[in-house]
Amino acid sequence: MFLWIIQRDLLLAMRRRADVLTTLFFFIIVVSLFPLGVGPEMDMLRIMAPGVVWVAALLASMLSLGRMFASDHLDGTLEQMLLSPQSLPLLVLGKALAHWLVTGLPLVLMAPVLGIQYDLPGDALLVLTASLLLGTPVLSLIGAIGAALTLGLRGGGVLVSLLVLPLYIPVLIFGAGAVEASSAGLGAGAHMSLLGAFLLASLVMAPWTAAVSLRISME
Amino acid sequence: MAINWFKYSSPASFYFLAGKMIPLFSIAATVLFGVGLYIGFFVAPSDFQQGEAYRIIFIHVPAAWMSMFLYVVMAAWAGIGLAFNTRLSSMIATAIAPTGAMFTFLALWTGALWGKPMWGAWWVWDARLTSELILLFLYIGFMSLQAAIDDPRRADKAGAMIALVGVVNIPIIYFSVKWWNTLHQGASVSLTQSPKMATTMLTGMLIMSLACWMYAIAVVLIRTRTIILERERHTVWVGELQGATR
Numbered sequence: 001m002f003l004w005i006i007q008r009d010l011l012l013a014m015r016r017r018a019d020v021l022t023t024l025f026f027f028i029i030v031v032s033l034f035p036l037g038v039g040p041e042m043d044m045l046r047i048m049a050p051g052v053v054w055v056a057a058l059l060a061s062m063l064s065l066g067r068m069f070a071s072d073h074l075d076g077t078l079e080q081m082l083l084s085p086q087s088l089p090l091l092v093l094g095k096a097l098a099h100w101l102v103t104g105l106p107l108v109l110m111a112p113v114l115g116i117q118y119d120l121p122g123d124a125l126l127v128l129t130a131s132l133l134l135g136t137p138v139l140s141l142i143g144a145i146g147a148a149l150t151l152g153l154r155g156g157g158v159l160v161s162l163l164v165l166p167l168y169i170p171v172l173i174f175g176a177g178a179v180e181a182s183s184a185g186l187g188a189g190a191h192m193s194l195l196g197a198f199l200l201a202s203l204v205m206a207p208w209t210a211a212v213s214l215r216i217s218m219e
Numbered sequence: 220m221a222i223n224w225f226k227y228s229s230p231a232s233f234y235f236l237a238g239k240m241i242p243l244f245s246i247a248a249t250v251l252f253g254v255g256l257y258i259g260f261f262v263a264p265s266d267f268q269q270g271e272a273y274r275i276i277f278i279h280v281p282a283a284w285m286s287m288f289l290y291v292v293m294a295a296w297a298g299i300g301l302a303f304n305t306r307l308s309s310m311i312a313t314a315i316a317p318t319g320a321m322f323t324f325l326a327l328w329t330g331a332l333w334g335k336p337m338w339g340a341w342w343v344w345d346a347r348l349t350s351e352l353i354l355l356f357l358y359i360g361f362m363s364l365q366a367a368i369d370d371p372r373r374a375d376k377a378g379a380m381i382a383l384v385g386v387v388n389i390p391i392i393y394f395s396v397k398w399w400n401t402l403h404q405g406a407s408v409s410l411t412q413s414p415k416m417a418t419t420m421l422t423g424m425l426i427m428s429l430a431c432w433m434y435a436i437a438v439v440l441i442r443t444r445t446i447i448l449e450r451e452r453h454t455v456w457v458g459e460l461q462g463a464t465r
Contacts, residue, residue: 156367159364163360163364169353209380209384
């Protein structure tokens with residue numbers, strides 16, 4: 001069932017390829033806007049790069065949250081899923097994972113290229129990519145809670161950002177902090193461990209919380 | 220004689236209980252604010268390092284305490300409402316949110332007023348300030364989620380979920396000055412050590428905290444009464460209430 005959900009969501013995403021690409025291009029455009037806004041001094045850009053990439057990843061991941069449950073809610077699939085005897089948290093985990101594969105993973109793969117635009121050195125690029133790899137699944141998992149709570153509400157898109165972005169802040173701090181720490185020669189180990197801890201904690205807590213929220217929203 | 224506490228979990232009987240309690244807490248708040256402000260402005264000596272500017276703590280510290288405390292209380296009531304499906308608990312949680320947000324804003328604002336002469340900056344991106352700001356965002360998120368949902372029962376439950384998720388932030392704020400090396404000073408008052416400030420200052424601060432507490436209770440009760448009336452407007456007892464006043 002778990003694998004089936006992932007497979008199904010991936011298949012649906014492949015049928016609507018434009019949606020996936022929109023998120024990715026949004027990410028690229030936001031990151032590319034900063035040098036235009038603050039000026040092209042390489043020294044400054046190198047310092048800003050981790051923060052800019054991370055904030056753009058946060059926004060991109062948040063923008064696509066609406067799609068996680070909304071289309072299934074509209075055509076009634078979600079109702080059937082809630083009625084099915086399978087464990088709902090597992091199902092939510094599958095949907096969050098599919099969301100990450102569709103929106104998070106492309107960002108991770110794209111990040112080194114954008115890092116080069118900002119003239120990041122090689123090891124910083126590696127840390128940036130690794131921190132995104134650990135951090136973006138957390139974004140999808142926490143986002144699932146917000147998406148479940150705002151399901152079918154008017155103005156849900158703006159509302160979900162208000163709910164989810166404050167919860168994203170720790171991931172942003174330690175994700176961007178990892179790159180800065182490694183650039184400063186402190187080593188990214190501590191930040192990476194914390195990101196890993198966030199990932200494990202949200203893997204356990206978020207699907208369950210989102211499942212309860214879905215039941216509340218579908219009552 | 221045992222009091223049947225569950226009697227007051229019914230909105231109708233709580234409405235009248237709250238009506239009786241509001242004057243008590245309002246008077247207590249007024250008196251304590253008067254005494255606390257008097258001590259704060261006239262009795263407490265000026266600080267040898269900070270001069271007169273330190274006097275902002277008489278409102279800053281109580282507001283910061285209340286902002287965290289009210290969030291926990293709000294999440295607890297919301298959680299009870301979610302777990303036991305009690306209507307009144309969720310109404311109280313809804314009623315607490317604006318007061319909590321007000322105290323959070325007050326703590327940030329007075330902190331900025333103090334920070335300008337002391338640190339030379341209105342705002343610094345330090346762990347405690349940032350986490351307090353996140354707390355404000357959490358309150359706002361809670362309120363706007365509830366406002367966006369038309370069905371009150373769904374609003375209660377959805378709000379409860381987001382409030383409970385946000386509780387993670389409270390220990391982070393509280394321990395931020397210990398965990399990180401921050402600009403914001405460590406706690407001046409703790410239960411285990413003797414306080415690091417003059418007794419009159421401490422007394423003034425504690426009285427102000429009590430005053431804020433009483434104020435919060437009074438305001439929350441008033442708001443709860445309004446929410447009860449709004450949600451129960453189709454019931455018989457509210458109708459009789461209207462008939463009595465008319």
